[in-house]
Amino acid sequence: SITPVKVAVTGAAGNIGYSLLFRIASGALLGPDTPVELRLLEITPALKAVEGVVMELEDSAFPTLAGVEIGDDPNVIFDGANVALLVGARPRTKGMERGDLLEANGAIFTGQGKALNDHAADDIRITVTGNPANTNALIARSNAPDIPAERFSALTRLDHNRALAQLARKAGVHVTELKKLTIWGNHSATQYPDIFHAEVAGKNTADFTGDTDWLENDFIPTVQKRGAAIIEARGASSAASAAAATIDHTRDWLRGSADGDWLSMAVVSDGSYGVPEGLISSFPVTTKDGNWEIVQGLDINDFSRARIDASTAELAEERDAVQALNLLG
Ligand code: NAI
Numbered sequence: 001s002i003t004p005v006k007v008a009v010t011g012a013a014g015n016i017g018y019s020l021l022f023r024i025a026s027g028a029l030l031g032p033d034t035p036v037e038l039r040l041l042e043i044t045p046a047l048k049a050v051e052g053v054v055m056e057l058e059d060s061a062f063p064t065l066a067g068v069e070i071g072d073d074p075n076v077i078f079d080g081a082n083v084a085l086l087v088g089a090r091p092r093t094k095g096m097e098r099g100d101l102l103e104a105n106g107a108i109f110t111g112q113g114k115a116l117n118d119h120a121a122d123d124i125r126i127t128v129t130g131n132p133a134n135t136n137a138l139i140a141r142s143n144a145p146d147i148p149a150e151r152f153s154a155l156t157r158l159d160h161n162r163a164l165a166q167l168a169r170k171a172g173v174h175v176t177e178l179k180k181l182t183i184w185g186n187h188s189a190t191q192y193p194d195i196f197h198a199e200v201a202g203k204n205t206a207d208f209t210g211d212t213d214w215l216e217n218d219f220i221p222t223v224q225k226r227g228a229a230i231i232e233a234r235g236a237s238s239a240a241s242a243a244a245a246t247i248d249h250t251r252d253w254l255r256g257s258a259d260g261d262w263l264s265m266a267v268v269s270d271g272s273y274g275v276p277e278g279l280i281s282s283f284p285v286t287t288k289d290g291n292w293e294i295v296q297g298l299d300i301n302d303f304s305r306a307r308i309d310a311s312t313a314e315l316a317e318e319r320d321a322v323q324a325l326n327l328l329g
Pocket residue numbers: 010011012013014015016017041042043046087088089090091108128129130131132133155156157158159187237238239242
């Protein structure tokens with residue numbers, strides 16, 4: 001029998017967790033032939049709710065689910081983890097300032113970074129979905145000095161998938177006919193969805209990129225504000241699509257991106273494309289066997305340059321704010 005892959009998920013009792021756990025257990029992350037052990041972390045008051053989710057996981061009788069551990073101690077739950085999906089975070093509540101939010105999440109991600117450092121398996125891969133995702137990933141990374149920096153990533157795949165959906169709709173094609181779209185920068189309203197290198201059904205996107213009015217006033221704001229539009233319509237934030245994107249991101253990282261295409265992932269910058277070194281910023285990347293590489297040599301026009309710079313400036317500000325709070329180990 002094959003040793004199960006240990007997948008740790010935080011925020012297991014939350015909305016994203018309720019969709020994510022069942023997809024992992026059913027084989028969507030690691031494939032139909034790989035048994036998976038789920039290791040679920042929650043805060044103490046939410047453990048009872050997690051017990052209910054575990055009952056439902058059992059009742060789903062998934063052939064690929066080898067076991068489930070739950071708990072409130074990251075040192076225990078991250079023990080031996082091969083993959084960690086850090087979804088749980090402190091949401092902004094009424095009256096909370098941005099600094100309070102960074103501080104509350106800072107406490108979570110410093111502790112989880114240290115616990116991963118001390119207890120995760122040597123092949124650990126970490127995806128941060130909980131917001132502010134890029135900066136939370138930066139905090140965890142800087143508190144885990146023994147884990148290579150390239151093992152930390154933050155989720156911009158939902159933004160990437162949203163951009164695919166909008167471009168497919170405009171072009172009248174299926175999303176599978178689109179390639180080489182990029183999300184740059186922060187997972188926030190400043191993110192920049194870039195279609196200047198995209199291919200639509202094998203052709204370039206000159207028809208669409210030439211339509212600056214559509215780009216500036218429709219496509220980009222629609223992608224940037226899609227999260228708010230879903231809250232407005234559904235009365236709750238996007239959860240199933242965020243879970244799907246968390247799976248897509250981590251699955252493609254482990255199993256590789258398609259030939260002739262690339263993905264968007266927020267990873268540690270090596271200074272490529274003028275993004276300050278050390279920031280966790282979204283780039284076009286190719287992946288293979290659990291490793292990623294930033295796609296090099298793309299021409300960046302002035303339209304794109306200004307937007308990439310604005311989003312990475314926001315990331316630098318967030319970094320400076322958490323540095324001032326002494327959250328960077
Ligand atoms: P939720 O509020 O339903 O669930 C979050 C869960 O995390 C709660 O059950 C909470 O108890 C738990 N949690 C809080 N602190 C924790 C800790 N220290 N350890 C373990 N668990 C902890 O929120 P939801 O809808 O599931 O979203 C989760 C996060 O994902 C939020 O920060 C949200 O903003 C973010 N998000 C990110 C997206 C992205 O594209 N990067 C897209 C959608 C949501």
